Structure formats: structure tokens, C-alpha cells
Amino acid sequence: MQLRNQLTAIFSPTRRLIGDDPSILRQGGPLGSLEWVVPRAQCHYRRLDFSALPPRQRVPAARLAVRRHELAPGSLHHIAWRGGIAHTWTWPQPDAALAQAEQAWLPETLLRAPPVIDGPRLLRQVQGVEGQLWRDRQLVTSQWWPEPPGRDAWRRFLRAGGLGPEASESVPEPQALPWSSTPWGDVRRGLPGSPHALERLAWSAGLGIVALGLGWQLAAQATWTVALARVESRIETLRAQATPLLEARERADTALQALHRYRDLQGGANDYVMMADVLQPLPADARLGAWQREGLRLQVGVLSAESDPRRYVSAFDGHPQLADVAANPANDASGMQLDFTLAPAAAAGSTAADSDTAGKTDQADTAAKTVP
Numbered sequence: 001m002q003l004r005n006q007l008t009a010i011f012s013p014t015r016r017l018i019g020d021d022p023s024i025l026r027q028g029g030p031l032g033s034l035e036w037v038v039p040r041a042q043c044h045y046r047r048l049d050f051s052a053l054p055p056r057q058r059v060p061a062a063r064l065a066v067r068r069h070e071l072a073p074g075s076l077h078h079i080a081w082r083g084g085i086a087h088t089w090t091w092p093q094p095d096a097a098l099a100q101a102e103q104a105w106l107p108e109t110l111l112r113a114p115p116v117i118d119g120p121r122l123l124r125q126v127q128g129v130e131g132q133l134w135r136d137r138q139l140v141t142s143q144w145w146p147e148p149p150g151r152d153a154w155r156r157f158l159r160a161g162g163l164g165p166e167a168s169e170s171v172p173e174p175q176a177l178p179w180s181s182t183p184w185g186d187v188r189r190g191l192p193g194s195p196h197a198l199e200r201l202a203w204s205a206g207l208g209i210v211a212l213g214l215g216w217q218l219a220a221q222a223t224w225t226v227a228l229a230r231v232e233s234r235i236e237t238l239r240a241q242a243t244p245l246l247e248a249r250e251r252a253d254t255a256l257q258a259l260h261r262y263r264d265l266q267g268g269a270n271d272y273v274m275m276a277d278v279l280q281p282l283p284a285d286a287r288l289g290a291w292q293r294e295g296l297r298l299q300v301g302v303l304s305a306e307s308d309p310r311r312y313v314s315a316f317d318g319h320p321q322l323a324d325v326a327a328n329p330a331n332d333a334s335g336m337q338l339d340f341t342l343a344p345a346a347a348a349g350s351t352a353a354d355s356d357t358a359g360k361t362d363q364a365d366t367a368a369k370t371v372p
Contacts (some may be wrong), residue, residue, distance in 0.1 A: 015179075017126065018042075018095060025111075025179050036095075036105040037331060041127035043089040043107045044071060045142040062086040080110055085138055087185050108143060110183035122148065124174040125188070133161035139185075148174055180354030243314030274298070277322060278338070281315035282306075289335055298340040303329060312336055 002048065010029040016022040025037055048065050050058040058081075064075045071092040080087045108125055109132075115121055118134045130148040131154070132139060141161040143149075145195045154171045213366040235253030272295060279286060283306045302312070309327035316322045324341040 007041060011105070015111075017135070018105070028180065034102060036087075038091055038105055038107055039126040040108045040144050041125065041146070042093070043091055043109075045107075045109070046079050046090070047139065047141065049084065050086055052085070054082075057068065058084060058086070063204040066090065076105065076108075078105060078107055078182060081186050082138055082255060087139055104194045106183060106186070109139075110185055111180045112177045112184075113180050114139070114184050120161070120163070120172070122172045122174045122175045129174045131157050133163070135162075147204075274321075277319070281319075282312070289330075290337075296342040296344070298342055300336060300338040300340065301336060303335040307336070309336065312338060316340075 012029045013026075013033045013035045014024065015026040015035045015037050017159075018038050022036075026106075032263035036174070043108055046066075048062060053061055059079075063077075066079065066088050068179065069090070069212050070077075070094060071090055076091040076094045078089045078091075080089075089109070091105070091218050094105075109130065112123055112125075113134075113318070115134055118136065120131065120133045122131065122320070123130045129148050129151065131143040135140045141157070143160075148261055149171060151171060236369070239263045260307070271291070274293075275288065275291065278300055281289065282302060285321055286302050286304040288300065289303045290299065292299045306312075307329065313325055316325045321343045322340050323343070326339045328337050328339070329335075330337050340358070
């Protein structure tokens with residue numbers, strides 16, 4: 001607790017009264033912030049109840065509420081919390097330098113200690129007097145007058161606070177209370193200290209972190225440089241050892257590519273061989289009149305006295321490559337036009353192999369049946 005009190009004293013704020021001759025109300029610590037105290041005469045008080053809202057929603061709701069009741073553009077607001085009750089003061093005509101600097105400020109009312117017993121009271125402030133009504137340790141309403149109010153004004157004030165006719169209608173004598181060291185409704189949040197002190201601390205910490213990061217980066221860079229040099233030396237040694245193998249591999253790849261090119265030259269059926277395959281099953285007087293091949297499509301014009309298309313279609317039945325054929329009479333009635341859809345080379349080879357296998361199987365079956 002002693003260390004905590006010492007830290008609190010170091011970061012305690014210095015309070016000055018706003019005005020032409022700003023007097024120091026409380027001298028703070030060396031790292032404390034500067035808080036300006038605004039007289040009650042320059043502020044407007046409003047009490048807002050947010051007890052029905054969850055605690056995390058109260059602060060945003062209070063900020064919206066005070067903006068909604070803003071008296072003039074550029075007004076400053078101060079919100080003090082006691083439980084779910086927000087006590088708000090609006091400063092409609094703030095000091096220009098203070099507003100631009102965005103320094104902290106407190107209304108004078110917060111630095112006057114609350115009463116021990118609930119009820120109405122009249123306080124003498126820096127300027128004029130302030131009437132207050134307290135209930136359940138909460139400030140219910142507040143009214144400022146330049147001079148002590150009369151009986152009628154005091155009675156209206158009490159009725160505005162919810163007191164009935166039974167309340168005392170006599171105006172009390174204004175009380176002069178000393179300044180409190182702690183606001184009765186403020187809860188300090190965030191880091192202690194003035195903005196300048198916190199800025200210096202933040203810059204020092206930031207520079208220290210940057211220096212630490214740079215030192216770590218330099219050490220890591222040196223380590224990586226040495227390791228990289230070692231790895232590059234090792235790579236050069238391995239490259240010298242692997243150069244003959246790599247050259248042999250390149251020569252082998254070049255030879256393999258040449259073999260592939262030579263093999264591709266033999267791919268597909270030769271047209272001359274295919275012409276012989278087309279003429280072989282046709283009638284003896286058949287002659288080729290036309291030959292046109294595009295990919296897997298083949299058109300053949302045949303000159304022959306045979307005019308029955310079925311004879312041409314059946315002639316190629318079972319052929320591994322020419323089985324898909326359509327025969328139509330030629331336009332000039334001088335022969336037949338055969339349209340072939342060639343089977344791919346792999347499929348043709350497979351079909352031929354299957355035919356050979358089937359032929360060999362039939363021959364084996366026939367030989368088995370002839371054996372007594």
C-alpha cells in the first residue's frame with residue numbers, strides 16, 4: 001500500500017481554477033496531469049439514469065445522451081458516475097485554448113464533498129450559490145443562482161426535486177465547503193500521469209523496443225550471413241562433384257527426345273498400306289477413283305460394276321480399322337463412295353491382338369476335337 005500511495009502521489013493531477021487569474025487549487029505530483037476546474041456558474045447540470053442498461057452499454061449511451069442535449073456546437077461535457085447514475089455537466093462556452101488542447105476539466109460541484117445526511121442544501125461557490133438535493137447518497141438535482149434564492153425560487157427548486165409541501169420552505173444559509181482532493185463522482189480510468197509525461201514514457205519505451213529489435217535483427221543478420229557463406233561453399237563443392245552426372249543426364253535426355261521424335265514419325269497408318277486394305281476385299285474389277293483422308297475420316301471413291309452397298313459394307317466387317325463404313329452410290333452413278341471412320345491406332349492394335357488370340361483359341365479347340 002505504501003508503494004501504491006507513493007505512485008499515486010507522483011501521478012496525482014495539479015488542479016487550477018479556470019479564469020483570468022488561474023489559481024492553483026491543488027499541487028500534484030511531478031508526472032501528474034493538469035486538470036482545470038470550471039466554476040458551477042459556467043456549467044449546466046443534468047442527471048441521467050442508466051441503471052436499466054448493462055454496465056458495458058452505459059458509457060456509450062451517456063455520451064449519446066449528452067450530445068443530444070448539447071446547448072451549443074463545440075460544448076465540452078464531463079460525465080461522473082455513481083453506480084448506474086450519470087451526472088453530466090455541459091460547458092457551453094469553453095475556453096478556446098483549453099478546448100483545442102483537449103485537457104481534462106472538472107466542474108466545481110465534483111470537488112465539494114457530498115453531505116453526510118440526505119436532503120437539500122445551499123452551497124457557496126466561486127461565483128454565486130448552488131442548490132443541491134441529495135437522496136440515497138445521489139445528487140438528484142442542482143440549480144445555480146447568482147445570489148441566494150428567495151423563498152419562491154427555493155420552493156420551486158424543491159418541488160422540481162420531488163419534495164412535497166411538507167418540505168421546509170425556508171431558505172438555508174449558504175455553506176462554504178473546502179476543496180476536496182478527490183471528486184465524489186469520478187472514477188479514474190486509464191494510465192495515470194500527464195499527457196506529456198506519458199508521451200515521453202511512450203517514446204522512450206518505443207525507442208528502447210526499436211533499439212532492441214534492431215540489435216536482434218543485426219545479430220540475426222550476421223548469423224545468417226555466416227551460415228549462408230558456409231552453405232554456398234558446400235553447394236559449390238557439391239556442384240563440382242555433380243557436374244559430370246548432370247552433363248550425362250542432359251545427354252541422355254537429349255537422346256530420349258530424339259527417339260521420341262523418331263517414334264512419332266512412325267505413328268498412324270500408312271495411306272499406301274490402307275489402300276491395299278481397302279482394295280483387298282472389294283470385287284476384282286474395283287478401282288480407286290478418289291481418296292481423301294482427314295484425321296480419322298476417310299472417303300474413298302470406288303469404280304466397279306458392283307452396285308449393291310451391302311456388298312461393300314459386309315466386305316469390311318470385322319476389320320480392325322475399317323469396320324465402321326458407310327456405302328452410298330456416287331453422284332455420277334459411276335461407282336460407290338465409301339465413308340470410313342478409322343479406329344485409333346491403339347484400339348486397332350488391341351482389336352487385332354484380340355482377333356489373333358481368338359483365332360488361335362479356335363484352332364486349339366478344333367485340334368482338340370480331332371484328337372481321338
